[in-house]
Amino acid sequence: DAGVTQSPTHLIKTRGQQVTLRCSPKSGHDTVSWYQQALGQGPQFIFQYYEEEERQRGNFPDRFSGHQFPNYSSELNVNALLLGDSALYLCASSTRDGRNTEAFFGQGTRLTVV
Amino acid sequence: AQSVTQLDSQVPVFEEAPVELRCNYSSSVSVYLFWYVQYPNQGLQLLLKYLSGSTLVESINGFEAEFNKSQTSFHLRKPSVHISDTAEYFCAVRAPDTGRRALTFGSGTRLQVQP
Known part of the structure; x- marks a missing residue:
């Protein structure tokens, strides 16, 4: 059983550019959450998707947007990149109906903005 | 809203010694509690969780x-x-x-086990 998979693993972008990160949830999971983990910090919640809609959002600007597809996979888009967007971006999947109580995390995408 | 405070940013300890990593939380509602571990250049792995019932929870690797x-x-x-x-x-x-x-995380504690 494949767990949560994220792509790419590493990415280097220039300030002002746009980036798209991808996530495939664990088999049987329908909910995807995205987190940003800056160096030396704990993960910060960005937003959560299920049934192809954003359901909850953390304290992140509109430059951060996302999408969920019918197969439950998800994308995180960041526009107008800033140096401060450099971080490890983690995707977590879970089930919304309470069958599972914990979130499973992917290995993350390391984004470096130069 | 919830918040989590991990009181120690780093904990150095010698191999075979005991260790305690501290976590305090604040919440206006009841919560589920989790410990995750992150090895270098990897994502997060669930170590253990408290949902209800017995207040002492154990992991398979001795935590x-x-x-x-x-x-x-x-x-x-x-x-x-x-x-x-x-x-x-x-x-x-x-x-x-x-x-x-949505999970609210603490800032993390780096456990450094020395030989």
């Missing part, structure tokens, strides 16, 4: 954590650490409501 409601704490302990336990440990909370599954 245990005790939920203390009066002190709003969920400290992680291991009686004898190994070199392989060197990692970053994160305490996290979330509301039990299945519609609100």
